[in-house]
Amino acid sequence: MRRIALLLVAVVMVASVVACMIPPSQHADGQTAPILGDKIPPGYRDWTLISVAREEGNLNDIRAKLGNDVAIKAYREGKLPFPDGTIIARLAWSYVPSEVNNKAFGRFQSFVAGPPKEKEGVQFMVKDSRKYASTGGWGYAQFNNGKPGNVAVQSSCLSCHSFVKDRDFVFTHYAP
Ligand code: HEC
Numbered sequence: 472m473r474r475i476a477l478l479l480v481a482v483v484m485v486a487s488v489v490a491c492m493i494p495p496s497q498h499a500d501g502q503t504a505p506i507l508g509d510k511i512p513p514g515y516r517d518w519t520l521i522s523v524a525r526e527e528g529n530l531n532d533i534r535a536k537l538g539n540d541v542a543i544k545a546y547r548e549g550k551l552p553f554p555d556g557t558i559i560a561r562l563a564w565s566y567v568p569s570e571v572n573n574k575a576f577g578r579f580q581s582f583v584a585g586p587p588k589e590k591e592g593v594q595f596m597v598k599d600s601r602k603y604a605s606t607g608g609w610g611y612a613q614f615n616n617g618k619p620g621n622v623a624v625q626s627s628c629l630s631c632h633s634f635v636k637d638r639d640f641v642f643t644h645y646a647p
Contacts, residue, residue: 506619520537522643533583541556551638568583597610598610
């Protein structure tokens, strides 16, 4: 009986050591865990504006990049690479003409942010140089209607962001 108990203790110990060895971003079944643990960072909508961009073509949107305090500090100090704890958010809205604004201007010239873009969702880049060492230190996450996007979509992020590897994978410049 004592032998069995000892054996059980040993089995539990081995199992917990093995569990600790699995990196946090990887589940035992080989599936990559969603970045940010399935949750949109609370309060991200109140972060500081880094800059805006407008995409034509299929996207046809207007977008804003917001940074948390760590991101903004690094941007302002012009420091690269971004330190761990940096999070950059990308929000997009459809690009629509504004009837009211055009009336005020007396001609057709005004475009504004319409409804939020659901297809492109809200995207985040999270810096954790240890956790995301295999993807240049950044974790990429996309949320459509508040739900985490699939991992296949997210793995495409790095290939494109590698265009600006020399800028620590970040396209957007800080517009003071
Ligand atoms: C086809 C290329 C491409 C792909 C794929 C791509 N991005 Fe980007 N991303 C860009 C470009 C270009 C910008 C800057 C201009 C803009 O926002 O339109 C950008 C900007 C960003 C920003 C703001 C910080 C920065 O680098 O300027 C975040 C955050 C972001 N992308 C996250 C993601 C995530 C998450 C994915 C995958 C789900 C992704 N991106 C896929 C090209 C891409």
